[in-house]
Amino acid sequence: MRAMEPTPAAPPSLLGLSTYLLSLTGKTARGRLAARLGERGLRLWHFAVLAALADFGAQAQRALSDRLGVDPSDITKVVDQLEAAGQVSRARDTADRRRVVVTVTPAGRAALRGLLDEAAAVQDELLAPLGPDERAQLHALLLRVFTAAGDTRGGED
Amino acid sequence: MRAMEPTPAAPPSLLGLSTYLLSLTGKTARGRLAARLGERGLRLWHFAVLAALADFGAQAQRALSDRLGVDPSDITKVVDQLEAAGQVSRARDTADRRRVVVTVTPAGRAALRGLLDEAAAVQDELLAPLGPDERAQLHALLLRVFTAAGDTRGGED
DNA sequence: TCCTATAGTGGGTGCACACCCACTATTTTT
DNA sequence: AAAAATAGTGGGTGTGCACCCACTATAGGA
Numbered sequence: 311m312r313a314m315e316p317t318p319a320a321p322p323s324l325l326g327l328s329t330y331l332l333s334l335t336g337k338t339a340r341g342r343l344a345a346r347l348g349e350r351g352l353r354l355w356h357f358a359v360l361a362a363l364a365d366f367g368a369q370a371q372r373a374l375s376d377r378l379g380v381d382p383s384d385i386t387k388v389v390d391q392l393e394a395a396g397q398v399s400r401a402r403d404t405a406d407r408r409r410v411v412v413t414v415t416p417a418g419r420a421a422l423r424g425l426l427d428e429a430a431a432v433q434d435e436l437l438a439p440l441g442p443d444e445r446a447q448l449h450a451l452l453l454r455v456f457t458a459a460g461d462t463r464g465g466e467d
Numbered sequence: 468m469r470a471m472e473p474t475p476a477a478p479p480s481l482l483g484l485s486t487y488l489l490s491l492t493g494k495t496a497r498g499r500l501a502a503r504l505g506e507r508g509l510r511l512w513h514f515a516v517l518a519a520l521a522d523f524g525a526q527a528q529r530a531l532s533d534r535l536g537v538d539p540s541d542i543t544k545v546v547d548q549l550e551a552a553g554q555v556s557r558a559r560d561t562a563d564r565r566r567v568v569v570t571v572t573p574a575g576r577a578a579l580r581g582l583l584d585e586a587a588a589v590q591d592e593l594l595a596p597l598g599p600d601e602r603a604q605l606h607a608l609l610l611r612v613f614t615a616a617g618d619t620r621g622g623e624d
Numbered sequence: 625t626c627c628t629a630t631a632g633t634g635g636g637t638g639c640a641c642a643c644c645c646a647c648t649a650t651t652t653t654t
Numbered sequence: 655a656a657a658a659a660t661a662g663t664g665g666g667t668g669t670g671c672a673c674c675c676a677c678t679a680t681a682g683g684a
Binding site for chain 1: 476477479480481484485486487488489490492493494496497499500511514518519521522523534535579583586587589590593594595596597601604606608609610611612613614615616
C-alpha cells in the first residue's frame with residue numbers, strides 16, 4: 311500500500327463537492343489508521359470492539375454485533391483473534407448459556423490505549439493544516455453529520 | 468449492499484476521534500455516492516475521469532493517470548467503458564502517435580451534469596443536519612485537509 | 625541506425641470488506 | 655414435550671480496489 315495519497319490534482323468540479331472531499335479524506339484517514347493498526351496485526355474492527363468493550367463493559371457478542379452493526383459471524387472472528395492475542399477473554403454467560411460474554415483483559419486495555427495514541431497521531435498528521443479550534447469545529451460538524459447519518463435511511467430500497 | 472448505515476451506537480472513545488468520524492462518514496459518503504452511480508452503471512472513477520476531462524479538456528490517458536493518481540492500466544479500463552457508453556471518444560494524437568487523446572462527448576457532458584446532481588443530492592442528504600454556512604465551513608475545512616494530505620507523505624516506508 | 629524510454633493495453637493477483645448459509649447448543653414459547 | 659426463536663461458530667461468496675507485469679507501438683537520443 312504505497313501510494314495511497316488522495317489525488318495529485320483533482321478536478322475542480324469534484325473539489326467543489328463535499329461528498330467527494332469527505333469520501334477521499336475519509337479514505338485517507340482510514341488508510342493511514344489501518345496502516346498503523348496493521349503494524350500491530352490489528353484491523354479497524356479490532357479497535358472498535360476493544361473500544362466498545364472498554365466503554366460499555368463486558369457484553370455478549372450479539373450485543374457487540376448489534377452495537378457495531380457488524381455481522382455476528384464476523385464478530386466471532388474478530389473476538390477469536392483478540393482472544394488469541396490475549397486482549398479479551400470469553401466466558402459463557404451463566405444465566406443464558408447460549409451467550410458468550412466478552413471481557414477486555416488488562417492487556418487489552420493497554421493495547422487500546424496504544425491504539426488510541428496511534429489514532430491521535432494519525433489525526434495530528436492529517437489535520438496538520440488546521441489550528442486547535444478549527445479541529446474542534448471540524449470534529450463537531452463531523453459528529454453531527456455522523457450521528458444523523460446513523461439513523462437517516464440513505465439508500466433504502 | 469443493504470445496511471451500510473455507519474454504526475448504530477459507536478463507542479464514545481471512538482466518537483472522540485476525528486479520524487474515526489472522518490473515516491466512517493467518508494465511507495458513508497462514498498457508499499451512497501457509489502450506490503447512485505451504480506444505478507447508472509458507473510463507478511467513482513468514471514465520475515472522476517469525466518470531471519477531469521470536462522475541467523481540463525481533452526487529454527492523453529497518461530495525463531489522466533497522473534492527474535488522478537490511478538494506474539495507467541486502470542485508466543484504460545475506465546476509458547474503455549466510458550467510450551462504450553458513448554461518453555468519451557478516443558483519438559490517436561497525431562503529434563505523438565503513442566498517445567490516445569480522450570475527449571468528452573456531449574453525451575458525456577450531459578452524463579456528468581447528471582452525476583454532479585446526484586452528488587449534490589447525496590450531499591444534501593448527508594449534510595442535512597447542517598445549516599448552509601456550516602456546510603460551507605465543513606467544506607472549507609475538508610478542502611484544506613484534503614489539499615494538505617495530498618502532498619504530506621503519510622505512511623512513508 | 626540502434627537503444628532506451630514512454631503510452632497504452634490486456635491480463636492477472638492479493639486484500640479487505642460485507643454478506644450469507646448451514647449447523648449446534650441453548651432458551652423460550654405453546 | 656415439541657416447536658420456534660436466539661447465540662455463536664465455521665465456512666464460503668462476490669465485489670471493489672490497488673497494484674503489477676508482459677507486450678506492442680511509437681518516439682527520441684546517442
